[in-house]
Every structure is written in structure tokens, then in C-alpha cells.
Amino acid sequence: MSQKLTAVIIEDEKNICRFMESVLAEESYKILTASTGTEGLSVIASQCPDIILLDLGLPDMDGMTIIQKVRQFTHTPIIVVSARAQEEEKVAALDCGANDYITKPFGTSELMTRIRTALRHSHRSKSSDSVYSCDGLVIDFEKRLISLNGEEIHLRRSNINSYPCWPDRPAKC
């Protein structure tokens, strides 16, 4: 059996959250939900989901801020789910790094089609990208950046030299 895909839903409107949950459960997704941006960011950093469904109007944080923060540590596809239908909002969300935008109200098939498309694109780009991420740790080999939960970690030569010796290679250190 193939491994379940994990979806994170960040949405404060309970009925919409429940609707998306039921659609994804039907497709055998593992679902994690968050009703605030802070909670959502910590779930994303700790669970490394395959897809993120994000409402823009959250009680503690604007969805745009969340997109920017998420993009600092992962390329996981983000589909914005919002009642804001203006073109500028969509453009701004996509410019911030969202992969797609779906306007409320929407139906089951539209939601699943958008998710499938976003996952297809992400699998395609994953094969050529050089980023490793898990549990909030991101190593970008191409950009030579390491971050943990969105915070960049600086490794300087002086730091590296002060690391303890490996037991099997004492002479080199």
C-alpha cells in the first residue's frame, strides 16, 4: 500500500474546515488542522506535509504572512482557500509563493483537481531541486543555506573547527 499523503488545513471557519476534511478523508489523506496561523506554522514545520490549504483571513495573522514564512523553509505546495475574490489578492498570494488560489464557495471536484495539480507540479520540481527538508530542518544545497523552523543557522569555519573530533578520526582534527 502506498504511503498516505498528509494535508494541513489552516482555516478558522469550522464548517469550511470540516468540509475540506471530509473531502480529503474520502481520498485517504492524513489530515491535520489548525485554526490560527501560529498553530498552522508549527504543524507545517513539525509534520512536513505534502500539501497546505490556507485561508487568508485568520484571527492572529494574515495568510500572506504565513505564505512568506512557510516559503522560508519549505517548497510544499500551498493552495489558498479564500473568500477574497479580487484579482489583486490572488496575484499577491501567488507572488508571495502560493501555488494556486481557490475562491469560496467551491465544490468537491474543484478542490481535488487543484490539489492533484499542485502535487503533480511539486513532484515534478522535486526531482530537480536540491532542497532536503524534514521536521522543520531545511538544507538548501544550491543556496548553501540551513534553517530550522524558519530560522537560518549560520555555520562559519570557526564554528565548524570548534566541533568535537570524531572518535574514529582523531588525528585529522
Ligand code: CA
Ligand atoms: Ca477566515
